[in-house]
Amino acid sequence: xxxxxxxxxxxxxxxxxxxxxxxxxxxxxxxxxxxxxxxxxxxxxxxxxxxxxxxxxxxxxxxxxxxxxxxxxxxxxxxxxxxxxxxxxxxxxxxxxxxxxxxxxxxxxxxxxxxxxxxxxxxxxxxxxxxxxxxxxxxxxxxxxxxxxxxxxxxxxxxxxxxxxxxxxxxxxxxxxxxxxxxxxxxxxxxxxxxxxxxxxxxxxxxxxxxxxxxxxxxxxxxxxxxxxxxxxxxxxxxxxxxxxxxxxxxxxxxxxxxxxxxxxxxxxxx
Amino acid sequence: xxxxxxxxxxxxxxxxxxxxxxxxxxxxxxxxxxxxxxxxxxxxxxxxxxxxxxxxxxxxxxxxxxxxxxxxxxxxxxxxxxxxxxxxxxxxxxxxxxxxxxxxxxxxxxxxxxxxxxxxxxxxxxxxxxxxxxxxxxxxxxxxxxxxxxxxxxxxxxxxxxxxxxxxxxxxxxxxxxxxxxxxxxxxxxxxxxxxxxxxxxxxxxxxxxxxxxxxxxxxxxxxxxxxxxxxxxxxxxxxxxxxxxxxxxxxxxxxxxxxxxxxxxxxxxxxxxxxxxxxxxxxxxxxxxxxxxxxxxxxxxxxxxxxxxxxxxxxxxxxxxxxxxxxxxxxxxxxxxxxxxxxxxxxxxxxxxxxxxxxxxxxxxxxxxxxxxxxxxxxxxxxxxxxxxxxxxxxxxxxxxxxxxxxxxxxxxxxxxxxxxxxxxxxxxxxxxxxxxxxxxxxxxxxxxxxxxxxxxxxxxxxxxxxxxxxxxxxxxxxxxxxxxxxxxxxxxxxxx
Numbered sequence: 001x002x003x004x005x006x007x008x009x010x011x012x013x014x015x016x017x018x019x020x021x022x023x024x025x026x027x028x029x030x031x032x033x034x035x036x037x038x039x040x041x042x043x044x045x046x047x048x049x050x051x052x053x054x055x056x057x058x059x060x061x062x063x064x065x066x067x068x069x070x071x072x073x074x075x076x077x078x079x080x081x082x083x084x085x086x087x088x089x090x091x092x093x094x095x096x097x098x099x100x101x102x103x104x105x106x107x108x109x110x111x112x113x114x115x116x117x118x119x120x121x122x123x124x125x126x127x128x129x130x131x132x133x134x135x136x137x138x139x140x141x142x143x144x145x146x147x148x149x150x151x152x153x154x155x156x157x158x159x160x161x162x163x164x165x166x167x168x169x170x171x172x173x174x175x176x177x178x179x180x181x182x183x184x185x186x187x188x189x190x191x192x193x194x195x196x197x198x199x200x201x202x203x204x205x206x207x208x209x210x211x212x213x214x215x216x217x218x219x220x221x222x223x224x225x226x227x228x229x230x231x232x233x234x235x236x237x238x239x240x241x242x243x244x245x246x247x248x249x250x251x252x253x254x255x256x257x258x259x260x261x262x263x264x265x266x267x268x269x270x271x
Numbered sequence: 272x273x274x275x276x277x278x279x280x281x282x283x284x285x286x287x288x289x290x291x292x293x294x295x296x297x298x299x300x301x302x303x304x305x306x307x308x309x310x311x312x313x314x315x316x317x318x319x320x321x322x323x324x325x326x327x328x329x330x331x332x333x334x335x336x337x338x339x340x341x342x343x344x345x346x347x348x349x350x351x352x353x354x355x356x357x358x359x360x361x362x363x364x365x366x367x368x369x370x371x372x373x374x375x376x377x378x379x380x381x382x383x384x385x386x387x388x389x390x391x392x393x394x395x396x397x398x399x400x401x402x403x404x405x406x407x408x409x410x411x412x413x414x415x416x417x418x419x420x421x422x423x424x425x426x427x428x429x430x431x432x433x434x435x436x437x438x439x440x441x442x443x444x445x446x447x448x449x450x451x452x453x454x455x456x457x458x459x460x461x462x463x464x465x466x467x468x469x470x471x472x473x474x475x476x477x478x479x480x481x482x483x484x485x486x487x488x489x490x491x492x493x494x495x496x497x498x499x500x501x502x503x504x505x506x507x508x509x510x511x512x513x514x515x516x517x518x519x520x521x522x523x524x525x526x527x528x529x530x531x532x533x534x535x536x537x538x539x540x541x542x543x544x545x546x547x548x549x550x551x552x553x554x555x556x557x558x559x560x561x562x563x564x565x566x567x568x569x570x571x572x573x574x575x576x577x578x579x580x581x582x583x584x585x586x587x588x589x590x591x592x593x594x595x596x597x598x599x600x601x602x603x604x605x606x607x608x609x610x611x612x613x614x615x616x617x618x619x620x621x622x623x624x625x626x627x628x629x630x631x632x633x634x635x636x637x638x639x640x641x642x643x644x645x646x647x648x649x650x651x652x653x654x655x656x657x658x659x660x661x662x663x664x665x666x667x668x669x670x671x672x673x674x675x676x677x678x679x680x681x682x683x684x685x686x687x688x689x690x691x692x693x694x695x696x697x698x699x700x701x702x703x704x705x706x707x708x709x710x711x712x713x714x715x716x717x718x719x720x721x722x723x724x725x726x727x728x729x730x731x732x733x734x735x736x737x738x739x740x741x742x743x744x745x746x747x748x749x750x751x752x753x754x755x756x757x758x759x760x761x762x763x764x765x766x767x768x769x
Contacts (some may be wrong), residue, residue, distance in 0.1 A: 030466060033499060046527075047546035148499040149526045152544045172470050178419075178499075184539075185421065185497025188532075192541040221539055267540050270517055270533070 014122070017129040022091060025119035030169055031112045033148040033179055044150040051154060053078040057106055059138035082106040085155070085193075086164040087147050088181065090245050092120035092140075094166055096127065096242035099140035101235060109142035110154070117144040148179075148186060155193040162236065163190055163200045163215070167246035170206040182213045184220060191222035194264040199226065202260045203240050204251045210258035217262040226261040237261065274731040276683040277743055278360035281676040282369065282383055288676040289387035290722060291362070291369055292683070292694070294731050296354035298371055301389045303676060306721030308729070309387040314355040314373045327642030356742055363406040368392075368427060370413055372401045374742075378415060380427060393429050395490050403505040409519070412535070414520065414679050416505040420498035422522060424535055429490050495538035500524035503568070503749065507534065508557035510579060521564060521578065523552035525749050529566055531578055543581040547574060551749040553619065556617035556632065561651050565632050569750050573634065573643075575650055575659075585650075585658065590634075590643065593663055597641045601665025613746040614636040618673040618682045622699030626650060630697050635670040637746045642670055642682075646701050662701070667691060671743060679719065685743055687736065692727045696720065 010024045045051045053076060054061035060078040084102070086094050089109030098107055111117045119144035127137040145154060168181040182202070190200060200223065202213045217223045229259075231237055237259055241247055250257055278293040281303070288303040296314035301307065335515045359372035362383070369381040369389065376397045399417035406413055406427060413425045442648065504523045504656055509516050518534025519542065529545035529552055532538050550569030557564050557578070564578040571591035577584045591612040615637040622631035622644075630647040642664050649659035668684040668691065675681065682695050 046549060047544075152528070152530075152541075153546065157543060173638060183497070186499065188496060188539050188541050191539075192543075268537065270512070270515070271537065 011118075011122075013072040017126055019126045020119050020122035022119060025091075025115045027115040031146075033146055034114070043150040044145060044153040046153065048152075048154060048159070050154045052076045053082070056108070056141035056143065057138065059135065061108065076146055080105075080106060081159055082108045083160055084108070084162045084164070085110060085160055086166065088112070088165065089120060089142060090166075090167055091116060092123060092142060092241060093243050093245040093248070094164060095120065095140050095142065096123065096137070097239045098236070100136050101239065103136060103139060105139060107140045108154075109140070110145045110147050111142060112144065112146050114144050117142055139261075143223050148181065151189050151193060157192055158195040160194045161198040163194060163198070164236075164240060165200065165202045166240055166244045167204055167250075168209070170204070170209045172208075173185055177212075180209070180212065182216050184216055187216060187220040187223065191220070191264055194265040198264045199236075200262045200264070201236055201240055202262075203244070203247065204258055205255045206245070207256065207258060208261065212241070214260050217260070222267070224265055228265050231259065234261065272687050272736075273689055274739070275671060275685050275687070275728070275743065277671055278357060278371075279672045279674045279681055279683045279694070280360050280362050280369070281674045281681065282362045282678070283365040284316045284366060284383060284385050284387055287387065288589065289383070290674075290681065290726065291360060291383075291389075292726060293357035293360050293371065294372070294729070296356050297731065298357060298360070298369075298381075298389065299726070299729070300383070300389050300426050301722050301726055302387055303719050303722045306631060306719075306725050308725060310389045312381070312389055312391060314357060316354045332711075341724075347684075358742070359401060359404050361404050361406060363410045363427065364408050367410070368406070370404050370406060370427075371717075372404055372415075374400070376400050378404065378413065378425065380413075395425060395429070395488075395492075397423070398488065402502055405505065405507055407507055407534075408509065414495070414507060415679055416502045416503045416506060416522060418501055420500050420502045420524065422497065422502070422505060422520065424493045424537075426491055452481060493535075495520065495535060496522070496530075496532050496541075498522065498524045498526075498528065498530065500526040500528070503551065503553045504555050506555055506557050508559070508564070508578070509534075509561055519578075521555055521557060523555045523566065523568070525551040525751075527552060529555060529564070529576070530577075531581065545574070545576045545578055545581050545583070547586075548585045551751070553746050553749060554614050554617040556619055558619060558630070558632070558647055558650065561647060563647075563650055565617050565634070565650070565763065567612075567617055567634060569611065569613055573614070587658075587661065590661075593661065594636060594641050594643065597643075597663030598639070601641070610747055611750070612639055613750070615744075615746045616670070616673065618676040619647075620673060620699070621678050622646065622680075622701055623678060624701045629701070631701065633673055633680075635673070637744050638669050638685075640666045640669045642673075644699065644701070676719075681723075687739065692723070694723050694726050695756050696723055 007024045010019065014020060057078050060080060062077040062079055083105050084107040086109045089095055089111050092109050095107055095109045109120055111120065124137060124140050124142065131137055165181055171177060171179045202215065204210050214225065218225055241257055241259065247257065276292045276294050281288050281293045282291060290301045290303055292299050292301065298312045299308055300310040302309055335546050341670055355373035355375040357371050358374050360369065362369045367383055369383055371379045371381065373379065376399065378395045378401060380392045382392050384390065397415060397417060399419040401415050403416040404413060411427045413421060413427055415425060416422045437476050482762055497656055502522060502524055508519045508520050508521055520532045520534055520538055522530045527550065529547040531542045533540045535544060548568060548570055552566055552568040555564055555566045562577060563584065564576040566574040566576060573587040573590045575585040576585055595609060609653040613636060614634060616635040618633045619630050620633055623628055624646045632645050632650065634643040634646065643661050644664065645659055645661045655730060666684065668686040670682050671685050672683045673680060679696050682697065
C-alpha cells in the first residue's frame with residue numbers, strides 16, 4: 001500500500017545537507033486547534049524557561065564557561081531571545097526569506113502539522129550546512145505548536161517584536177469562527193507576548209477574513225492599525241507578499257492579497 | 272437513594288445564618304438558628320423554559336468546543352420529566368443575593384430576604400455552560416466563566432429596560448446586520464484546499480440568500496477575556512498597590528494554564544501566567560491578604576503560587592500520595608484502586624490554630640473521602656527550606672462542598688445511601704500542624720445540629736446513579752487521553768494542498 005510509511009522512508013533516504021522534498025511532507029491543510037493532537041506525548045514546554053532553545057539555535061547557545069554561575073543553573077540558554085514568530089508558518093517560505101535579511105535576529109516558525117514542521121526543520125538544517133561559510137540561516141527554526149492554546153508556554157511577556165499571521169485558515173462557516181487565529185481573546189495573548197511598539201503582520205487572500213482580522217485588532221485596546229508609508233516601506237510586508245508559499249500560489253492564480261499591520265500599544269496605567 | 276447536596280453556601284441576614292443548599296433541582300434556605308426550612312425553590316423542567324437540555328456525557332468535555340450538531344443535542348422531549356439541576360451556587364459578598372446556575376446554562380439571581388426567604392429575580396441563559404461564577408466585591412457584577420473558555424461580566428440585577436437591550440459591541444460578536452444579503456466569503460480565485468472549495472460551492476448553491484444571524488444575547492453582558500480551552504475555574508483577587516486596590520481575574524484551564532488578567536475595565540490586559548502544571552488545573556483559590564494562590568487539578572501535587580510574581584512559591588509534591596496514605600490509615604484498604612488525583616475543590620474556611628482564629632485551606636479530590644488541610648499561617652511562612660505541614664482527615668464519603676458560619680464549617684458528602692448523613696457540621700482545631708476535626712454536636716451548638724438534621728431528613732429520591740455521577744464527578748473527565756486522534760494526526764493523507 002502506498003502511503004505514509006513510504007513517504008517516511010523517502011524522508012530518511014535524504015543525505016545530510018540535502019534539501020528535503022515537500023512532496024514527502026504534505027499533510028492535510030486543516031487542523032482542529034481545539035484538539036490535543038499528539039501534543040500530549042509531544043508536550044509543549046511547561047513554561048518559556050523550560051524551552052530547550054540551543055537545540056533550535058545551536059549557533060547562539062551560551063558558550064560553556066562564559067557564565068559559569070548561570071551555566072550551572074540552566075545549561076539550556078541562548079545568548080538572545082527569539083524576537084520574531086511566524087504563527088502557522090507552513091513550509092516556511094517567509095522564514096527562509098526573512099532569515100538572511102535579519103541575520104542577527106532569531107526567527108521562529110510555529111506550525112501545528114507535525115510533518116510540515118519536520119520539513120521546515122530539515123530545510124533549516126540543510127540551508128545551514130549549505131551556507132556554513134556565511135553562517136546564514138542559523139537564526140531560523142521551527143517548532144510544532146498549537147499557538148492558540150500554548151503561546152505563553154513558548155514566549156514570555158513582551159518578548160516578541162514581530163508576529164506574522166500569513167494566510168491563516170479562513171474557517172468560512174460562522175460556526176467555525178472561534179477557530180480563527182484572530183479573535184478578541186486571542187489578541188490579548190498576542191499583546192501579552194509582544195513588546196510595546198512591536199507589530200503584527202497579517203496577510204490573506206480572503207477579503208472577508210481580512211476584514212475580520214482588521215475589525216478584531218482595531219477593536220482591541222492594545223493594538224492600533226499601521227497605515228500608509230510605514231506599511232509600504234516595510235521590508236517585512238514586501239517579503240510577506242512575495243515569499244510566502246501561499247503568497248506565491250495566489251500570485252499564480254492572480255488572486256487578491258490583503259495586508260494589514262498593527263502596532264502593539266503601551267498598556268495604560270491601572271485605573 | 273437520596274440526592275446529595277451538590278452545593279452549599281451559608282449566608283447571614285441580620286445576624287441569622289441561613290444555609291442555602293442545592294439538592295438536584297431544589298434550592299432550599301434553612302435557618303441555622305431555628306432549624307426550620309424557610310424557603311424552597313425548584314428549578315423548572317427544561318420544557319417549562321423551552322430550553323434545550325444538554326445531557327452531560329463522557330464526551331462532554333472533549334474538545335468539541337463548537338456547538339455540536341443537532342443530532343447530538345438531546346431535547347427536552349426525550350427526558351420530559353427531568354428538571355434542570357443546580358450546578359453552581361454562590362452569594363454576593365453582602366449576602367443580599369444568591370446566584371445559582373442550572374444545567375440549562377441559565378444564570379439565576381435570587382434575592383435573599385431578611386427572613387432568609389428566596390425570591391428568584393432573573394434568569395439569563397448563557398451561550399455556553401457556565402463553569403464558574405462569582406459576584407464581585409462591588410455587589411453588582413457577576414463574573415461568569417464558561418466551558419468554552421470565555422469569561423463574561425453581567426450586572427447582578429439586569430436593568431428593567433434591558434430586555435430590549437442591544438448587546439454592546441465589544442468586538443466579541445461583531446454586530447451583524449439583521450438581514451445582510453448573502454455574499455460568498457471567497458472567490459474561486461482565492462486559493463483553497465479541496466475542502467474549502469467544497470464549502471464555497473455549497474455556499475454558492477445555498478437557496479437561502481440571507482446570512483443566518485445568531486440571536487444575540489438579549490441581556491447586558493460583556494466578554495472580558497477568553498481561553499482557547501475548557502475554562503475550569505476563576506477567581507477575582509485584589510491587592511493593594513500604592514494605596515489603591517487593584518482587581519485581578521485569575522482563570523484556570525484544562526491546558527495547564529493559570530492566567531492572571533487585570534480586572535474590569537482592563538480585563539483585556541494579561542498580566543502573566545502561573546505556569547508549571549503538567550495536567551489540567553481544575554481549581555484555584557486566592558488567599559486574601561497573602562498574595563498567595565493555591566492550585567490543583569490532575570497533577571499529583573498542589574501548587575502554592577506567589578501570584579503577583581507568577582512564581583511557584585512551593586510545590587506540595589506528595590499531595591496525591593499523602594491522600595492515599597490517609598485513606599489507608601482511615602481503614603480504607605482498597606486505596607491503591609483510587610483514581611488519579613483530580614482536585615474537585617479548594618476552599619478557604621475559618622478554623623483555629625492554637626486557640627487563635629486562623630484561615631484554613633481545605634482541599635478535596637474527586638471520589639476520595641479525604642480532606643486535606645493547611646492553615647494560612649503555614650503557607651505564608653513556606654520557604655524552599657521550610658515546607659508547610661498539611662493534615663489529612665479521612666471521612667466515610669467524598670466531600671462535595673464546604674461552607675462556613677462563624678468558626679463552624681459545614682461539609683456536604685457524596686453519599687448515595689439513605690442511612691448516611693449528607694451534611695455535617697464540624698470545627699477545625701489545629702495544634703502544631705496537627706488537625707483535629709470536632710463534630711459540632713460535641714461543642715454544643717444544638718440548633719445548628721437540628722438544622723443539619725432537618726436538611727438531612729429532607730427526602731429527595733433519585734434512582735439514576737449515572738445521572739448523579741455526571742453531575743457530581745465531572746472533573747476526572749478533564750484528563751486528556753491519548754486517543755486515535757494522535758495516531759491519525761501524524762501522517763494523515765495529504766490533501767492536495769497546492
